[in-house]
Amino acid sequence: MDSTTAPRKRYAKTLERRSAVARAALDVVLEKGHRALTTAEVAARASMSETAMLYHFPTRDHILVAAMELADEDYRAILTAEFHVIDGGKADWPPPAMAHLTLDDQATTRLFLALSAEAVNPEHPAHAYLKAHHEQVIFEFTEGVKRRQAKGIADPKLDPDRVARQMMAAWSGLRMQWLIDPSLDLTAAVSQSFLALNGYPLMKFKQEMTEFMSQS
Structure with missing residues (x-):
């Protein structure tokens, strides 16, 4: 196996998980408003444990920022x-x-x-x-x-x-x-x-x- 393959796969997996959390968080914001967002619900929607999610996003505020960044991307598609x-x-x-x-x-x-x-x-x-x-x-x-x-x-x-x-x-x-x-x-x-x-x-x-x- 190429020595660079494993790091690339880990990086891709990290991006996939971060993207899933951002999308789940934005969905919650759109459905309920940002005040109703909880880390537990976002983790469940992103199909990962809350502990794993908090490894990538240490706080609720980090998750809200990720949701806002994704909203910006969606707007730019329009x-x-x-x-x-x-x-x-x-x-x-x-x-x-x-x-x-x-x-x-x-x-x-x-x-x-x-x-x-x-x-x-x-x-x-x-x-x-x-x-x-x-x-x-x-x-x-x-x-x-x-x-x-x-x-x-x-x-x-x-x-x-x-x-x-x-x-x-x-x-x-x-x-x-x-x-x-x-x-x-x-x-x-x-x-x-x-x-x-x-x-x-x-x-x-x-x-x-x-x-x-x-x-x-």
Whole structure:
């Protein structure tokens, strides 16, 4: 037997077990909410002993982070890093699917915001996850702003990174408001905020003025 075969098999087995725990935990969150999650139920759903599971995930918080990371992966299978403005910027941006995923999945949104509150502690398992998550989302938002500037539907004078961080803050804050007051039209609020932060109203005004002057 190749000397590298055994380590590879052990590594694959570890990944399989970690994946099973993450999926079981996310299922519990989606069905019952993160507050109802117990290590015993997750272990049972993952078809392993609680002791074996805790070897890979030392605490309940580690398990919740694994569930949130898997939820992110699932979302990325639905959304892409592209944020399209359809019909000259008249349609919602970001795509309605971004807000609709939140509207359809309140349980995961509550988990994310709960972990966000805990992540301010550098020792908490969610700290590294939230830091990486924010960096990725801000990068994607930044690239989106740059693309819009290149298309003439975002103010070219804006700093894309700064706008991306403001967009991230708006997205997080509006989701929190929606959880507290579900009557808020989250899709419209997010789209309007993002378009405003990108300077779309100004660009639209300039475009209309240019068209008006060309017709005069």
